[in-house]
Amino acid sequence: MRLHRNLVYTTIDALNAIFNEGEYADKVVARSLKKDKRWGSSDRKFVAETIYEIVRWKRLYAEIAEVKEPFDRDNLWRMFSVWAVLRGYPIPDWRQLEGTPERKIKGRFDELSKVRALKESIPDWMDELGAKELGEKVWATEIAAQNQPAKVILRVNTLKTTREVLRAILMDLDIDTETLKNQPDALVLKERANVFLTDAFKQGFFEVQDANSQLVAAFLDVKPGMRVVDTCAGAGGKTLHIAALMENKGQLIAMDLYESKLKQLKIRAKRDGAFNIEYRIIDSTKIIKKLHEKADRVLIDAPCSGLGVLKRNPDAKWKLQPEFIDNIRKVQSEVLESYSKIVKPGGKLVYATCSVLPSENQDQVARFLTTDIGKQFNFIKDQKILASESGFDGFYMALLERKEQKD
Numbered sequence: 001m002r003l004h005r006n007l008v009y010t011t012i013d014a015l016n017a018i019f020n021e022g023e024y025a026d027k028v029v030a031r032s033l034k035k036d037k038r039w040g041s042s043d044r045k046f047v048a049e050t051i052y053e054i055v056r057w058k059r060l061y062a063e064i065a066e067v068k069e070p071f072d073r074d075n076l077w078r079m080f081s082v083w084a085v086l087r088g089y090p091i092p093d094w095r096q097l098e099g100t101p102e103r104k105i106k107g108r109f110d111e112l113s114k115v116r117a118l119k120e121s122i123p124d125w126m127d128e129l130g131a132k133e134l135g136e137k138v139w140a141t142e143i144a145a146q147n148q149p150a151k152v153i154l155r156v157n158t159l160k161t162t163r164e165v166l167r168a169i170l171m172d173l174d175i176d177t178e179t180l181k182n183q184p185d186a187l188v189l190k191e192r193a194n195v196f197l198t199d200a201f202k203q204g205f206f207e208v209q210d211a212n213s214q215l216v217a218a219f220l221d222v223k224p225g226m227r228v229v230d231t232c233a234g235a236g237g238k239t240l241h242i243a244a245l246m247e248n249k250g251q252l253i254a255m256d257l258y259e260s261k262l263k264q265l266k267i268r269a270k271r272d273g274a275f276n277i278e279y280r281i282i283d284s285t286k287i288i289k290k291l292h293e294k295a296d297r298v299l300i301d302a303p304c305s306g307l308g309v310l311k312r313n314p315d316a317k318w319k320l321q322p323e324f325i326d327n328i329r330k331v332q333s334e335v336l337e338s339y340s341k342i343v344k345p346g347g348k349l350v351y352a353t354c355s356v357l358p359s360e361n362q363d364q365v366a367r368f369l370t371t372d373i374g375k376q377f378n379f380i381k382d383q384k385i386l387a388s389e390s391g392f393d394g395f396y397m398a399l400l401e402r403k404e405q406k407d
């Protein structure tokens with residue numbers, strides 16, 4: 001297999017933007033894919049996957065290539081060469097790199113792979129934290145699973161179409177999908193494809209959403225006609241699913257701290273034909289007070305470390321800091337105590353995160369249940385989903401019910 005010059009240069013430029021200019025990998029990948037209109041799907045696949053792989057394996061590749069940050073272009077070339085050798089490509093002969101012969105690269109790879117944090121290419125602090133919280137054995141399999149490329153999963157927008165119709169439309173475009181047991185709205189792409197370019201997407205027939213993320217709205221047990229509050233709606237992946245399950249009947253209030261995120265949600269809701277959503281920027285405590293004990297269902301999809309979704313966001317390995325996780329745990333306690341008050345007696349609350357750390361998940365829920373407001377809730381059930389067990393993203397969700405009578 002030969003490496004094409006402009007694909008490789010595009011990859012190096014992208015890595016420079018991610019590592020040296022602090023840009024987000026997904027944005028850089030999206031921009032890079034537009035660079036050359038002549039590229040076919042395999043060229044685009046090469047660019048996207050290579051960028052993600054080198055971001056994912058940054059620490060390991062840098063150690064093998066014996067380069068340190070900040071990476072100048074020569075260093076990026078050396079890391080690229082490591083990637084090429086380990087993936088069975090020849091190092092491009094038009095960019096000979098001295099001092100990194102194949103044998104040396106493979107030898108260093110074998111040697112360094114004996115240390116888990118290097119083998120799995122994560123910061124030492126993250127390795128220690130994962131092992132402390134999940135135990136050595138579970139963490140080792142979990143981080144290995146989260147280093148695998150993510151599958152592309154669609155959520156069929158049942159406000160507009162059905163799974164079978166969408167499947168047939170995609171099949172006509174040579175996009176082959178498979179269904180998932182017990183996940184009526186999910187379709188898994190058999191091969192990567194840019195589904196955002198399809199008319200079906202532009203018409204709002206589906207959203208791209210991980211299979212386990214799709215479990216959350218169903219877990220909340222929403223029904224048409226209810227009043228539902230999604231307190232940390234963000235750009236609305238789960239809000240839109242809830243809207244579909246509510247069949248546009250009832251009231252769905254989407255809240256977030258950031259107007260920019262709710263704006264994105266509005267655009268998506270319009271495309272999806274979701275009409276029962278109201279938007280509230282949380283700019284004062286008044287908003288919460290007004291909703292006191294008013295909602296049948298409340299979703300707290302809390303801000304978290306994201307240590308369940310590294311497959312999808314490999315650059316988070318390098319952006320996350322332990323202090324951020326300490327701080328986010330405090331935010332999680334606060335949002336639980338504050339937003340749970342919105343649930344009416346007899347109503348239900350789901351607390352969810354895309355983290356696999358017990359300290360952000362079941363420990364938060366256990367602590368909440370000892371607070372004054374928490375004592376007004378019964379714990380119904382929870383689901384701790386590891387990427388290594390499910391094949392999709394790591395998630396946590398707990399279902400609580402507010403007691404009818406205050407004790």
Ligand SMILES: C[S@@+](CC[C@H](N)C(=O)[O-])C[C@H]1O[C@@H](n2cnc3c(N)ncnc32)[C@H](O)[C@@H]1O
Nearest residue numbers: 231232233234235236237238256257301302303
């Ligand atoms: C896990 S993300 C939400 C993802 C979104 N629910 C989805 O399914 O696409 C958490 C969200 O919480 C928001 N957030 C952070 N602190 C918050 C707070 N105190 N109150 C409400 N939202 C908050 C963030 O802006 C972010 O959009």
